[in-house]
Amino acid sequence: MHYFLSEEQRMIVDICRQIVEERILPVRAGLDEKGIFPWDIIREIGKSDLFRLFVPEEYGGMGTGIFEVCLATEELSRGDLSVATTYAASGLGFIPIIVMGNDQQKKRFLPSLASGEKLAAFGLTEPEAGSDASSIITKAVRDGDYYIINGTKQWITNGGEAEIYTVFAATDPSKGARGVSAFIVEKGIPGFEFGKKEDKLGIRASATRELIFTDCRVPKENMLGLEGMGFITAMRTFDQSRPAVGAQAVGVAQAALEEAVNYSRVRKQFGVPISSFQAIQHMLADMATKVEAARALVYHAAKVIDSGEKNIARLSAMSKLFASDIAMEVTLDAIQVLGGYGYMKDYPVEKMMRDAKITQIYEGTNQIQRNIIALDLIKRGAL
């Protein structure tokens, strides 16, 4: 397919394809089975300058748009969603610094994240605050030049592996969402520890851990924006990052489609390839059409965001919602095309289905995306 990519965009896709072919495909089943964090591959992604994409040039980045991030994320997801999640979650961790950080914070933290020397993570969710993120109870209390953070964050991607964490805490619990503030917290400071690595259904090689804060003293210079701007920082970050979750979904769906098409050509039953059965042909046709539609919506959302448009919440949510629902449908259908073999670990489609499920859950469940879209429709009208 032709997506009218520039030479630079084509290069991003080609670099990712090479990493997928040479570094990811040979090891992905083992990483998944043992739940091994893919540090070697992440280092390679760093060396290939892919973390630089969205970071402004003056802070060591390449200053490209979300569209380029989506291209890279989609291709890496074609190889392995754990790797792509690790990559995208670092972006999720540093986007708050880009959207809300001051010049000093950007100079201090972005260059080592852009080079891939360090990973970032985004700490919002808590055991009692998932979809209702404004109800977080992790507290940050001002004490002279410091804030003292107490509380626990749950299911944080890159937890333990990342060096730099964007952490959301209530500085004024009486104000709800308006009393939340965002902080940059570095691994290794006293009072900041990690819980065990979660054992998950899918994206098993990505690290998901608790962040535990016990009287953790964070310098006041590490606050992003002003007190009370944390929730808006998180929402602005999601508006930028959700198309990349859509891109993850498109990548894994594309991979499942390719597996299904290839298998249907070689598997013979009743003396003929199963691709000669119209029932199989129609499944493949529907799968391909859905993937293409999801990709078009993700690319469109990314391009609208890159154009500088302000009201992006609806489109951003739509791209994540639609692509992730499609990824679930297409990966399930791929298993059906492969029949019993699709159910076995000898083929990668069962892993793709397990991996795809997370795209309907993280960065806001798809029920929450529908809420965002509906509220925006009602507020602004359907045009």
Ligand SMILES: Cc1cc2nc3c(=O)[nH]c(=O)nc-3n(C[C@H](O)[C@H](O)[C@H](O)COP(=O)(O)OP(=O)(O)OC[C@H]3O[C@@H](n4cnc5c(N)ncnc54)[C@H](O)[C@@H]3O)c2cc1C
């Ligand atoms: C593997 C993994 C990685 C993650 N990585 C991160 C990370 O890096 N950083 C981070 O901060 N968080 C992370 N999360 C957390 C993730 O964002 C939350 O799991 C998600 O937002 C949903 O919260 P919850 O799981 O508590 O579900 P709940 O909020 O308890 O929801 C349960 C069900 O109720 C539905 N529901 C809830 N409220 C509504 C409503 N108002 N309307 C309709 N339906 C509703 C939900 O859609 C869902 O189906 C991760 C989670 C997982 C599983």
